[in-house]
Amino acid sequence: xxxxxxxxxxxxxxxxxxxxxxxxxxxxxxxxxxxxxxxxxxxxxxxxxxxxxxxxxxxxxxxxxxxxxxxxxxxxxxxxxxxxxxxxxxxxxxxxxxxxxxxxxxxxxxxxxxxxxxxxxxxxxxxxxxxxxxxxxxxxxxxxxxxxxxxxxxxxxxxxxxxxxxxxxxxxxxxxxxxxxxxxxxxxxxxxxxxxxxxxxxxxxxxxxxxxxxxxxxxxxxxxxxxxxxxxxxxxxxxxxxxxxxxxxxxxxxxxxxxxxxxxxxxxxxxxxxxxxxxxxxxxxxxxxxxxxxxxxxxxxxxxxxx
Amino acid sequence: xxxxxxxxxxxxxxxxxxxxxxxxxxxxxxxxxxxxxxxxxxxxxxxxxxxxxxxxxxxxxxxxxxxxxxxxxxxxxxxxxxxxxxxxxxxxxxxxxxxxxxxxxxxxxxxxxxxxxxxxxxxxxxxxxxxxxxxxxxxxxxxxxxxxxxxxxxxxxxxxxxxxxxxxxxxxxxxxxxxxxxxxxxxxxxxxxxxxxxxxxxxxxxxxxxxxxxxxxxxxxxxxxxxxxxxxxxxxxxxxxxxxxxxxxxxxxxxxxxxxxxxxxxxxxxxxxxxxxxxxxxxxxxxxxxxxxxxxxxxxxxxxxxxxxxxxxxxxxxxxxxxxxxxxxxxxxxxxxxxxxxxxxxxxxxxxxxxxxxxxxxxxxxxxxxxxxxxxxxxxxxxxxxxxxxxxxxxxxx
Numbered sequence: 001x002x003x004x005x006x007x008x009x010x011x012x013x014x015x016x017x018x019x020x021x022x023x024x025x026x027x028x029x030x031x032x033x034x035x036x037x038x039x040x041x042x043x044x045x046x047x048x049x050x051x052x053x054x055x056x057x058x059x060x061x062x063x064x065x066x067x068x069x070x071x072x073x074x075x076x077x078x079x080x081x082x083x084x085x086x087x088x089x090x091x092x093x094x095x096x097x098x099x100x101x102x103x104x105x106x107x108x109x110x111x112x113x114x115x116x117x118x119x120x121x122x123x124x125x126x127x128x129x130x131x132x133x134x135x136x137x138x139x140x141x142x143x144x145x146x147x148x149x150x151x152x153x154x155x156x157x158x159x160x161x162x163x164x165x166x167x168x169x170x171x172x173x174x175x176x177x178x179x180x181x182x183x184x185x186x187x188x189x190x191x192x193x194x195x196x197x198x199x200x201x202x203x204x205x206x207x208x209x210x211x212x213x214x215x216x217x218x219x220x221x222x223x224x225x226x227x228x229x230x231x232x233x234x235x236x237x238x239x240x241x242x243x244x245x246x247x248x249x250x251x252x253x254x255x256x257x258x259x260x261x262x263x264x265x266x267x268x269x270x271x272x273x274x275x276x277x278x279x280x281x282x283x284x285x286x287x288x289x290x291x292x293x294x295x296x297x298x299x300x301x302x303x304x305x306x307x
Numbered sequence: 308x309x310x311x312x313x314x315x316x317x318x319x320x321x322x323x324x325x326x327x328x329x330x331x332x333x334x335x336x337x338x339x340x341x342x343x344x345x346x347x348x349x350x351x352x353x354x355x356x357x358x359x360x361x362x363x364x365x366x367x368x369x370x371x372x373x374x375x376x377x378x379x380x381x382x383x384x385x386x387x388x389x390x391x392x393x394x395x396x397x398x399x400x401x402x403x404x405x406x407x408x409x410x411x412x413x414x415x416x417x418x419x420x421x422x423x424x425x426x427x428x429x430x431x432x433x434x435x436x437x438x439x440x441x442x443x444x445x446x447x448x449x450x451x452x453x454x455x456x457x458x459x460x461x462x463x464x465x466x467x468x469x470x471x472x473x474x475x476x477x478x479x480x481x482x483x484x485x486x487x488x489x490x491x492x493x494x495x496x497x498x499x500x501x502x503x504x505x506x507x508x509x510x511x512x513x514x515x516x517x518x519x520x521x522x523x524x525x526x527x528x529x530x531x532x533x534x535x536x537x538x539x540x541x542x543x544x545x546x547x548x549x550x551x552x553x554x555x556x557x558x559x560x561x562x563x564x565x566x567x568x569x570x571x572x573x574x575x576x577x578x579x580x581x582x583x584x585x586x587x588x589x590x591x592x593x594x595x596x597x598x599x600x601x602x603x604x605x606x607x608x609x610x611x612x613x614x615x616x617x618x619x620x621x622x623x624x625x626x627x628x629x630x631x632x633x634x635x636x637x638x639x640x641x642x643x644x645x646x647x648x649x650x651x652x653x654x655x656x657x658x659x660x661x662x663x664x665x666x667x668x669x670x671x672x673x674x675x676x677x678x679x680x681x682x683x684x685x686x687x688x689x690x691x692x693x694x695x696x697x698x699x700x701x702x703x704x705x
Binding site: 086 | 376
């Protein structure tokens with residue numbers, strides 16, 4: 001089990017104000033609050049997509065007490081890179097540059113910019129709110145939508161498995177890559193704190209964040225869905241830190257995938273056959289992660305080590 | 308002794324950016340303006356310039372990074388052309404909306420399709436509604452001077468809008484010309500290093516609210532109103548800055564537009580860019596033959612100097628205006644007709660798309676265009692659409 005982080009409860013500052021306009025039960029809102037608590041005040045922050053709702057409205061005012069220049073969809077990495085270079089020019093070396101990016105923005109339309117950001121190696125923390133679809137526009141299919149999930153643009157259920165972004169970013173030679181889930185806030189807190197170390201940047205954290213509006217789950221069940229996603233294996237928690245690759249939470253007993261699916265309206269239509277496909281996907285994904293854990297372990301005797 | 312260097316338009320733009328003490332450049336290479344980013348990067352490498360530089364992954368990214376840097380209080384600079392300018396279109400709209408100053412040099416080049424490579428103004432004029440100030444240059448020296456002026460215009464508290472400096476692809480970007488380069492002290496005296504007010508940029512613990520949703524009570528319209536006010540202020544600021552520049556360096560370009568020999572002219576050619584330098588030369592030739600001709604070189608296409616153009620026309624004896632532009636879309640033709648709509652006894656207006664995709668417009672062509680103007684004086688049924696000049700036509704075309 002994860003060690004509970006007491007620190008998260010000791011921080012009294014709230015950088016997200018309670019007037020935020022996110023939907024009821026928004027996983028992204030929970031994530032943003034925890035992340036900002038972990039990073040603290042010395043931060044420049046961009047948010048796109050649903051972030052526009054959670055961070056401010058004209059003329060109501062800001063809903064977040066740190067600077068949020070919202071970039072338009074499609075250039076999250078470029079806006080972060082520009083802020084980072086500009087902060088260095090302005091002598092603000094100790095300021096953290098933080099981006100909270102939607103999954104469609106990071107994995108589809110703005111993927112080139114995120115890829116460029118990591119290739120150039122800017123000192124930024126890039127956190128993806130993965131609600132597995134274009135939720136700000138009502139919930140259409142994105143590259144990260146889960147296998148068989150209903151969306152407004154895939155009424156029969158998505159036929160392809162999601163694009164697994166964390167491993168793509170691992171291939172960018174990023175010093176820190178992690179996955180997390182809003183069901184485990186202490187895990188998010190710990191990972192953001194690791195990402196804040198300069199030698200760990202650019203850091204990529206991909207967070208599983210349920211969206212009751214497009215997933216059709218009960219808003220009160222957001223945290224439960226995120227926990228079951230981890231325990232059933234569809235969203236394994238792992239982190240890669242400079243040559244070490246480890247799983248953060250291996251469930252003692254893998255829970256049935258049906259428990260996870262049944263909480264969400266977007267899987268209402270699935271047949272037994274579909275559930276079988278989802279199980280195969282989970283098996284393959286977890287094997288892939290296990291192989292990576294082994295490949296980065298001391299026991300591994302690869303061709304490169306033989307020499 | 309002035310320091311005269313033999314340089315291309317791209318080198319002049321980069322050198323002017325260096326002397327303007329830019330703090331940030333993000334760029335993506337595209338001909339014919341790619342040399343600017345190379346030159347700026349070399350300045351940084353050689354220690355001649357202290358600035359942040361970003362090799363972006365696309366023009367849209369480059370412009371988004373400039374947007375973020377301008378937000379962070381940096382004097383930002385970018386250069387692009389043609390398809391690159393179109394690719395950054397969405398981000399171009401963002402910058403005037405937030406009233407951020409920056410300068411973008413455009414090496415004007417034709418837009419696909421077919422795959423054109425040479426000078427054409429279609430790329431920049433297609434961005435006329437983005438809210439950017441657009442200045443068109445005629446010579447390499449003017450490119451150099453306009454880049455320095457552009458930062459001053461852009462950062463003026465009454466304007467605070469981004470400025471696009473347009474240089475003709477290849478005709479200016481790659482043409483060598485003797486250019487007077489001022490010293491750093493001279494430029495600093497005209498354009499001090501950028502010091503934004505504390506509410507102009509973001510910083511940790513600072514103001515926290517930018518580019519947010521504007522839905523309630525339709526405040527969006529008020530943002531756009533302020534943008535329009537700034538655009539109108541720019542009309543005066545462009546003239547003032549040009550005049551002030553003249554006081555410092557002894558060179559000025561007429562501010563919004565540059566009329567030449569218009570007072571007693573019967574036919575006036577109106578245009579933008581390097582073709583007007585040829586036209587000016589042609590006017591001298593035709594004047595020596597006793598022809599009453601003149602030109603108006605439009606320098607600011609956005610905001611368009613409607614009032615100023617009307618004043619020039621009303622004060623002259625002109626009977627026919629010939630608009631020439633390096634694009635097939637008739638953008639300048641529309642603007643000129645619109646600007647002169649309310650003028651009493653307005654002259655006839657003929658429009659020509661000439662020099663499209665680098666096609667040469669020689670003094671002979673310009674004499675021909677003037678002659679067409681003279682021929683059409685008193686013609687009551689002028690075409691109300693721009694025509695393409697010097698085109699291979701088929702007999703079957705109507």
